[in-house]
Amino acid sequence: MYRSVRLPALACAIVALTGNPTFAQPSFVAFETGPVRPLAMEGGILAAVNIPDNTLETFNVVANGMTRRNSIPVGLEPCAVAIRPGSNQAWVVNHLSDSVSIVDMATGTVTRTLLVGDEPRDIVVTDPDGAGPLGDRVFITTAHRGQHRSDPSISGVPGAGDPQLTTPSVPRADVWVFDADSPGPGVGGTPLKIVELFGDTPRALTVSADGTSVYAAIFHSGNLTAVVNEGMVCDNFGGSQCNGDG
Secondary structure, three states: OHHHHHHHHHHHHHHHHHHOOOOOOOOOOOOOOOOOEOEEEEOOEEEEEEOOOOEEEEEEEEOOEEEEEEEEEOOOOEEEEEEOOOOOEEEEEEOOOOEEEEEEOOOOEEEEEEEOOEOOOOEEEEOOOOOOOOOOEEEEEEEOOOHHHHOHHHOOOOOOOOOOOOOOOOOEEEEEEEEOOOOOOOOOOOOOEEEEEOOEEEEEEEEOOOOOOEEEEEEEOOOOOOOOOHHHOOHHHOOOOOOOOO
């Protein structure tokens, strides 16, 4: 009786192990952030964000091409980089980490990490000599949310605090402004100001030629339009068939 029970069980186990076909593993798909400002160059050094590898790649640009310098780990999904003119300092926007890595390209190391709002996308540096009206400032676009926005360490910063996500008519786009020479104490730094913009999902930035203004492009813009039901719009904008308010 013992043998008659054990042998069929062993045979079933062998069939179970050998009877299933082997399937190839699916290809790896990287869902990465779209680049916004992926390249920057200054003084013969080219910096490029490597989004899926979470690094900043730097190269020396020479007469016959490029030579590799460093591959520098930064935050998650870096999508934009700006180099402060006249320096070896690169500022890298990490879209998924909600942070900015300040990189010393001479040593290939991150010297400082700044915490900003949710999903930062672009960055510009104004007036590297500090002589212009804006001074030596760094501007970063973010969404109007994020845990650092309401952190007590920046409670005194204009524009910081509760994002009021469920309150109507509250701006949904932010631009964080830092002093490039003194980004503030603490682990995440301290911005000079958080500028609120009417719109949603801010993206690209640029500086005016005279250095007096910074322009921000809104990806999902609150552009004073509204969605209305078709029945509210009268044919030829008049007539008795209109069921709106007249």
